Amino acid sequence: MKKILLLGSGELGKEFVISAKRLGCHVVACDSYAGAPAMQVADESCVFSMLDEAALRAAIHQHQPDLIVPEIEAIRTEVLLEVEQEGFEVIPSARAANLTMNRDRIRDVAVGLGVRTAKFSYAESAQDLLTQAQAIGFPVVIKPVMSSSGKGQSVARSASEIQASWDYACQGMRGDRQKVIVEEFIHFEFEITLLTIRQRNGKTLFCDPIGHVQERGDYQYSWQPQAMKLDYLKAAQEMAEKVTSDLGGAGLFGVEFFVTRDEVIFSELSPRPHDTGMVTLISQNLSEFDLHARAVLGLPIPLIESTEGASAVVLATQDGTNPSYSGVADAMSEPGIDVRIFGKPSTRPYRRMAVALAKGSNALARARAAAQKIRVISA
Ligand SMILES: Nc1ncnc2c1ncn2[C@@H]1O[C@H](COP(=O)(O)OP(=O)(O)OP(=O)(O)O)[C@@H](O)[C@H]1O
Numbered sequence: 001m002k003k004i005l006l007l008g009s010g011e012l013g014k015e016f017v018i019s020a021k022r023l024g025c026h027v028v029a030c031d032s033y034a035g036a037p038a039m040q041v042a043d044e045s046c047v048f049s050m051l052d053e054a055a056l057r058a059a060i061h062q063h064q065p066d067l068i069v070p071e072i073e074a075i076r077t078e079v080l081l082e083v084e085q086e087g088f089e090v091i092p093s094a095r096a097a098n099l100t101m102n103r104d105r106i107r108d109v110a111v112g113l114g115v116r117t118a119k120f121s122y123a124e125s126a127q128d129l130l131t132q133a134q135a136i137g138f139p140v141v142i143k144p145v146m147s148s149s150g151k152g153q154s155v156a157r158s159a160s161e162i163q164a165s166w167d168y169a170c171q172g173m174r175g176d177r178q179k180v181i182v183e184e185f186i187h188f189e190f191e192i193t194l195l196t197i198r199q200r201n202g203k204t205l206f207c208d209p210i211g212h213v214q215e216r217g218d219y220q221y222s223w224q225p226q227a228m229k230l231d232y233l234k235a236a237q238e239m240a241e242k243v244t245s246d247l248g249g250a251g252l253f254g255v256e257f258f259v260t261r262d263e264v265i266f267s268e269l270s271p272r273p274h275d276t277g278m279v280t281l282i283s284q285n286l287s288e289f290d291l292h293a294r295a296v297l298g299l300p301i302p303l304i305e306s307t308e309g310a311s312a313v314v315l316a317t318q319d320g321t322n323p324s325y326s327g328v329a330d331a332m333s334e335p336g337i338d339v340r341i342f343g344k345p346s347t348r349p350y351r352r353m354a355v356a357l358a359k360g361s362n363a364l365a366r367a368r369a370a371a372q373k374i375r376v377i378s379a
């Protein structure tokens, strides 16, 4: 039986734990607060900040896992590089976790591999940001190099908005570097996540592309398959294969692309299951979590089958604890609808608390209608 140390215990971790438990693994779920979703289904749990170097190292040495599986970006990845040298296995690799923790590192890797990205530059002050934005041309997108879920991200349409974008980025920044990436705004037709699976033995596999819509930098709903031209799909697959093979290791990656009328543009990548990929809980024979578990355990993936599916998030509206949910029965009364409630112990505005899933024709409209029926009631 493999022992897994899961770093980060949110809703994606919870589904991964369920997949790994079904394959007989022993899972220790870690996060900075008790009662996190993945802890509710794991064998053991451990509470500490993944950014605390000493605590992270201590947890690894105490539990002696066969596999260290990161679920979040905000991890003191230097420790992962170090323990990998000691012989611990990090999924997919300590290098992948380290390079994707910051947007600039993975972006530089992609560029080095000749992968098409939006025009971009970096800035370390408001003045610098203005200079770079003017060189790229407005509108531009500004993101802290260390942040996720859209935190600190904004669009500046003219020079007069630069100071506000800089201040907003500084507020949303994680870690110790005051650095932002400033990007050309891409007027895409749609954006996709291409779930890409690197196997221990066997070729790289791809799921059907997942389309999604984001608000405030967080995904609101996703669907599979997103129809796209075959040569664009091939181009995305080639880029995904290039970047993931450079990162190495085994596991599932969420590779994000913008698709315009003329081309496919690489955006970013997660070396782990992706939130927009929750649709695969209903659309595929093996969900992205099952696929990640099989890949990291070195089990075969002979076939990925999918049908039309969609997911839509249920968000909290206010601060509170011990939430309850109304409208769940109503949402689930339609055939082909399922709901996942993450079991988060507290709420805050826009916190993702549950997801509605639909399969079959018109899945997207049905998933969104189901999500809208569910209300989070905070005590
Ligand atoms: N250059 C761009 N042009 C147009 N839209 C963009 C650009 N960069 C980001 N966006 C929009 O903002 C969303 C979030 O950006 P990105 O994925 O880079 O940030 P994130 O904080 O890592 O998000 P997440 O953690 O949710 O994946 C994108 O999915 C896209 O909708």
Ligand SMILES: [Mg+2]
Binding pocket: 256, 268
């Ligand atoms: Mg993203």
